[in-house]
Amino acid sequence: VEALVVRHGPPRTVRFLNNYAAPQPTPGEVIVRVRLAGICATDLEIVRGYMSFSGVPGHEFVGTVIDGSQRLRDRRVVAEINCVCGNCDMCSRGLSSHCRRRTVLGIQNRDGAFAELLSVPERNCHVVPDEVSDEQAVFTEPLAAAVQVVKLQPVDRWTDVTVIGSGRLGLLVAQVLKLQGCRLQVVGRNPRTLAFCERRGIQPIELTELVPKATRDVVVECTGSPEGLRLAIQLCRPRGTIVLKSTYAQPAPADLTPIVVNELHVLGSRCGPFPEALQLLRQRQVEVEEMISRTYPLKMGVQAFEAAASPQEIKVLLRPGGA
């Protein structure tokens, strides 16, 4: 089958293959034909060596189940990315997304979605409502991660919130926060994405015009850069909360003393609830299609990765040839 394949190396390589082995499902798994997949920052880190991953990357996708489940056959689905054991201390205590023995689609010991076909546990799948297009559904995973921010840190109309970063993730997080009615600002560098915020009624702030004051109740860091973390610490008021949404590819040297002196709360946040994300898409409460910069055929995956790394692009999608 067609697939984009990373070899951790050395040397590290990223190549398109049209003769990659078809996935072999284990019991409880279904085979999904990928309709559309999205490239996110984690994928860009993975091709730079993050997680020492070898195999097919990709964890944001929508596809059609072609085998392995009567119930789901021919249905359009999206799938949660953590494939879990069900038995370890985390699974048995209701934290299965932190399963000690998990594999993660396209991230950890399991092939992902930048391929014609992939295999996923049936229980990870969520059926996509008919009203939700493929172009919307492919955002389910990152939108769920955005929803998780307000699960971990509820906000309301009295909460001053700043999102740092107006990229792919920042725009989703900002839209979810906006729905809560909080007093929201998004700090970014890209005029196009800041204009997107403005159209959605979200106050955009150009990074170079920001005068950081420690006044924000909640700051959500969506850049994954040491500069983003430093800015978050500067913006957050004493006893306020910083939510870290992005992984840091390198150790980020940051002065953590203000976290102690200002008694900040720092919350790490990763995956979120798919049902709520699908609901937001179905009700069109979050605009995602406008965020799509380009869609490449899978065989141009290497070029698509280069495009996705450009600050000019927002969301870059991949479409397998057979889809």
Add this chain to the structure above:
Amino acid sequence: VEALVVRHGPPRTVRFLNNYAAPQPTPGEVIVRVRLAGICATDLEIVRGYMSFSGVPGHEFVGTVIDGSQRLRDRRVVAEINCVCGNCDMCSRGLSSHCRRRTVLGIQNRDGAFAELLSVPERNCHVVPDEVSDEQAVFTEPLAAAVQVVKLQPVDRWTDVTVIGSGRLGLLVAQVLKLQGCRLQVVGRNPRTLAFCERRGIQPIELTELVPKATRDVVVECTGSPEGLRLAIQLCRPRGTIVLKSTYAQPAPADLTPIVVNELHVLGSRCGPFPEALQLLRQRQVEVEEMISRTYPLKMGVQAFEAAASPQEIKVLLRPGGA
């Protein structure tokens, strides 16, 4: 008056003077004759340049009020270290320890306690009960900071807690946690302080024998070192909590990705409630006198600082000559 004086410089100097100007109280302040003062890690950082402080360091003390208040005259007192405006947004919202215009005894724009006399706001003072000795009372400030840990992060008998660092602060934090009945371990390097833990019924773990696993519900970092932070991140279970108790003199380069991936909560914690600390001392629920390594006369303050920097010493105290 006698005082130990830091000049931020350059060059940075720490000297004992016997002709330092007596404090000039402003309205609402009292003059305190220092009976006994303690050296903590923040003081050691201050003489290395932290906060660019110039003046008299020292913020842990017990003294006798000699002027400025009828009510407190001749009473033994301890004093909270944040001197606040009462008017800013933090003060008016009940977070006066984060006052935007605060001065801090011996740390920020205000002379501290390594002197014969100091001036403090009357409202900062707490009368020391007769049953509490000077040697106990001098621990009120750091013990209050230790109490703050369980204010921010309540624990109970089902909570697995690790304290990293068996120094001055770690031993106080561990004793406060022990009172909550949690399942407690203290990781340290000093056989003497680890033996202190054992005598108090707290499980000691020698750092070199620790095999870090991500299983602890709560980890309290009391070393202020990048290694301590890294170890805290390794020990904390997914969705667990790390409490940072110590300031970091240098930017600590740490891999923060596990905070995101494991969805950790990181809480900074600084000052705590004096009344509860005095209560714990009065009821002898926390053992502090055994933690005293040595008491130096103030005029040997420079040597006392050198001693306090040694890992062999626990608490080093200073006693002004006139006290």
